[in-house]
Amino acid sequence: MATAQTRTLSRVMMAPAVIVLLIWMIVPLVMTLWFSFQNYSLINPMMTGFAGWGNYRYVLGDPSFTQSLINTLILVGGVLVITIVGGTLLALLLDQPIWGQGILRIIVISPFFVMPPVAALIWKNGFMHPGYGMLGHLWKAFGLQPVDWFNQYPLFSVIVIVAWQWLPFATLILLTALQSLSEEQREAAEMDGANAINRFYYIILPHMARSITIVILIQTIFLLGIFAEIRVTTGGGPGYASTNIAFLVFRTGILSNDIGAGSAGGVVAVVIANIVAIFLMRAVGKNLDA
């Protein structure tokens, strides 16, 4: 029923959104690409001109890049394992007939609303500090030597903080998916004499599969860009022990003022994120047809 007039009108209505997003997507990205092939340092103005693949060779060849890439994979992978396994179990538990389900949901989702720097500093000072952190007190209560988490296990400590923030998210999404499983289906399975484990494998898990996929993909997008949690706790250190790709770009480009090398790192980050994005777009796109 779309007349020429409504078509024009809808184009006009969409124009501002399309234009700003187009600019936002193209301009900075093209600039990043451009800088990545330039000799460009804010400290050394004499350093100019075309760099060819120099910045990429410099960034990719540096041991800090390899370590940051490995750290990124461990960080994303570690948090995903904790949140997906933990989130599934917690969602299954919260779906049981228990008292105070509504309040429990609210309590469990709370960490997700805590802004990243607050989350990081609570853990750093209130829990993981060897002197006055709660974990330190707990260790001492058992007669153990308190652990200096951020110096001894920097990456693991960051994983704990980030997992604490994202476990509620996974739980909430998976619980929502679980609750849309119809009661008849479950009862039918129970009547057929399927035990709990079989019910989980053959009915619940297939039903949740798509939601789990979506949680994995969305979290990966956010986890690839973890920044504040590292910035306020370890500052990427000791050395490069807790530096991920996002933080490496910040370190190189903004802290060390090497625009060229930082941009090359940025391009690498974009490539990695795009690989994940392709899978996410497929999963979400399928839903659009349904």
Place this chain on the structure above:
Amino acid sequence: MARTVPASTRIGFTALAWLIALLLFSPILWVLLTAFKTEAEAIAASPTFLPQQFTLENFAAVQDRSDYFKHAFNSIVVSVGSTLLGLAIGIPAAWAMAFAPTRRTKDVLMWMLSTKMMPAVGVLIPIYLIFRDLRLLDTLQGLTLIMTLINLPIIIWMLYTYFKEIPVDILEAARMDGAELWNEIVHVLVPMAVPGIASTLLLNVILAWNEAFWTITLTSGRAGTLTAFISSFSSPQGLFLAKLSAASLLAIAPILLMGWFSQKQLVRGLTFGAVK
């Protein structure tokens, strides 16, 4: 729900669920309690649970030393401002795609979503340099602009999934009755669209409030939001644990309350409508 389980099983599950929930909540509880302790009590060798000497001096000290209200004001301006700007751009776009879809609508939506996939660090350096040259670094205008852009895809997607649920038949019925376009909008569409718009607004204020990449990299003193403010506590300065807690509590309390009210919308918004 008519599932019957033995009372003992129910008690067991309830106890386990509460135990896990409280463990997850304990860092927030720690903030809540420590904010009202004295600094000496906060780092005491034998920790206390409830504040022994209930005090409000931490809140006063936070305001005195680092001007909490200025940062809170900046957070409000940026999160509310960027959300309203995003809605102003997003509502017409989502509206057009939901009610006058074309063959390309799906592609446009997917493309908009793809802009959200771009990692911030991929564009940090150009944005930083552009902002430096345009004197937008450390300004509320600059930060609001960036926040609008990064959340616009989510705004449009959420609005689109809500608008999609408004039955088009109602519009046609109203047209048959001879309603004019304006009446149609005011009396039929707006009342049906408002809940979706309100949910979108709420979720986006939360997301913008907690955003901690651009707020930290693009601001310092003047336009610093609460995320940047809290980050400035990262280097320990002697006795500061209780003050850090007081500042943290003030920064997370409003958004925690809003979050509790918007759980369902959160699921929908953050999964781009894929899980409802």
